[in-house]
Amino acid sequence: EIAMTQSPASLSLSPGDRVTLSCRASQSVGVYLGWYQQKRGQAPRLLIYDASNRATGIPARFSGSGSGTDFTLTISSLEPEDFAVYYCQQRGSWPPTFGQGTRLEI
Amino acid sequence: EVQLVQSGAEVKKPGESLKISCQGSGYSFSRYWIVWVRQMPGKGLEWMGIIYPGDSDIRYSPSFQGQVTISADKSINTAYLQWDSLKASDTAMYYCARHSFGYSLDYFAPWGQGTQVTVSS
Numbered sequence: 001e002i003a004m005t006q007s008p009a010s011l012s013l014s015p016g017d018r019v020t021l022s023c024r025a026s027q028s029v030g031v032y033l034g035w036y037q038q039k040r041g042q043a044p045r046l047l048i049y050d051a052s053n054r055a056t057g058i059p060a061r062f063s064g065s066g067s068g069t070d071f072t073l074t075i076s077s078l079e080p081e082d083f084a085v086y087y088c089q090q091r092g093s094w095p096p097t098f099g100q101g102t103r104l105e106i
Numbered sequence: 107e108v109q110l111v112q113s114g115a116e117v118k119k120p121g122e123s124l125k126i127s128c129q130g131s132g133y134s135f136s137r138y139w140i141v142w143v144r145q146m147p148g149k150g151l152e153w154m155g156i157i158y159p160g161d162s163d164i165r166y167s168p169s170f171q172g173q174v175t176i177s178a179d180k181s182i183n184t185a186y187l188q189w190d191s192l193k194a195s196d197t198a199m200y201y202c203a204r205h206s207f208g209y210s211l212d213y214f215a216p217w218g219q220g221t222q223v224t225v226s227s
Contacts, residue, residue, distance in 0.1 A: 087150065096211060
């Protein structure tokens, strides 16, 4: 089973800030990495799939990059509604696994 | 609109059985895998297992094999997650989600709203 490690565990930021979140896989997953956003009290929402593709309806301020074992999610300018927990998930190897999450706080 | 609607919150005692549901609409239910994901209080997301409603092919995470049973009834577009004997440690939010692109190894979208299961004596 591939272990996914996200860093940092939490970040304290302000609206308008640019932020980059990291996700590292214990072995290569190619480009098969997705990112989810979970707001308090809500179900997760898919933001990015296959490392760099935005899911339907996701604003352009969200972007993803990386391949192999190292991936990043960048939010170019934080909006108030972006303060949430972000999870990465790999689908490169069975079974799919999630990172432990990064919490963005105001 | 593709949508998954889950059954309501449950409060149970240890040792009791439970079956929660996830009904899909707005797409061909038989043709997309459904995943179940656990989220314990204040914790992250755990992949439990998947089912392909078209032929009821089921795969479990080793962590959940033997602890839960996943099933589906494609005639009513509904997937299920059940326990024969609940434990306090089963207290969690349980989400279902559809596989995004139809692969057995996939991303998950959309998600159901979640079913809170509380097990307490």
